[in-house]
Amino acid sequence: MNLDRVNAIIDVYGADPACSLAILQEIQQENNYLPKDALELVSQRLSLPRGHVYALATFYRTFSLKPMGKHRIKICLGTACHVHGGPTILETFERALGIKAGESTADGNFSLEACSCLGACAQAPFVQVDNDPHNQVTPVRVTEVVKQYAAPDGNGKGA
Ligand code: FES
The missing domain is CATH 3.40.30.10 (Glutaredoxin)
Structure with a gap:
């Protein structure tokens, strides 16, 4: 996934950690999964521990860490x-x-x-x-x- 696009999504939410779920949802919707580099960027930009972002990404059924079909x-x-x-x-x-x-x-x-x-x-x-x-x-x-x-x-x- 183009990381410029991830940055644009994060910018829409003002890089607010309280919006982390919404940000992950948008990335998932656009890409059909959550690429590792996108999760890293979310972690950096929202100043959230990497483990926290991965915990969100793996807890909710709506998210996938593997490419999903259409x-x-x-x-x-x-x-x-x-x-x-x-x-x-x-x-x-x-x-x-x-x-x-x-x-x-x-x-x-x-x-x-x-x-x-x-x-x-x-x-x-x-x-x-x-x-x-x-x-x-x-x-x-x-x-x-x-x-x-x-x-x-x-x-x-x-x-
Ligand atoms: S067991 Fe409840 S929908 Fe299948």
């Missing part, structure tokens, strides 16, 4: 989803995308994550792609979801 697929493996076939849904996504949970596709289009409860237990097995909910997902629906988000418009709203 679309983040989160498979819930909480209790309700586990009971209703969540592991099968995860395996089906893994086969469809050719990656394991925690990885991204080579084309940078998808990341796959196994998650604890996403708060939609009545819709188990539940999957979230970016901010879109996918309720009571079946293995057949997995293929449809992958096609939907691989569409040329890339917004996941269908071709």
